[in-house]
Amino acid sequence: MAGCASRPPHDAEIAALKQCYENTRKLDEAKENIALRQNLKAGDIAPIKDVSAFIPGGIESLKCPAGGVYTNMVIGQWPPCSVHGSVKDIRKQIDALRTDK
Numbered sequence: 001m002a003g004c005a006s007r008p009p010h011d012a013e014i015a016a017l018k019q020c021y022e023n024t025r026k027l028d029e030a031k032e033n034i035a036l037r038q039n040l041k042a043g044d045i046a047p048i049k050d051v052s053a054f055i056p057g058g059i060e061s062l063k064c065p066a067g068g069v070y071t072n073m074v075i076g077q078w079p080p081c082s083v084h085g086s087v088k089d090i091r092k093q094i095d096a097l098r099t100d101k
């Protein structure tokens with residue numbers, strides 16, 4: 001297809017969402033590690049300071065570009081962003097931006 005020279009208008013927003021997604025993925029990984037070590041079950045809450053200890057640089061190093069925070073560490077649920085929402089919401093927003101040209 002011709003006309004690929006101009007940047008799609010939503011690049012920056014998509015990049016922000018992707019970074020946020022990546023943050024929540026790292027948090028989820030750390031959280032599931034805690035769950036194994038502390039024998040937590042689905043629905044339990046992983047202590048955020050323990051989760052943070054599993055992240056290189058701590059949880060503060062995972063910054064949502066939109067200023068969202070990650071505080072909900074329920075076992076069995078992907079940690080949501082306070083701005084972008086659940087991982088489903090994040091994916092939906094990325095898809096919507098990709099198709100809305």
Ligand SMILES: [Zn+2]
Pocket residue numbers: 020064065066067068081082083084085
């Ligand atoms: Zn976010």
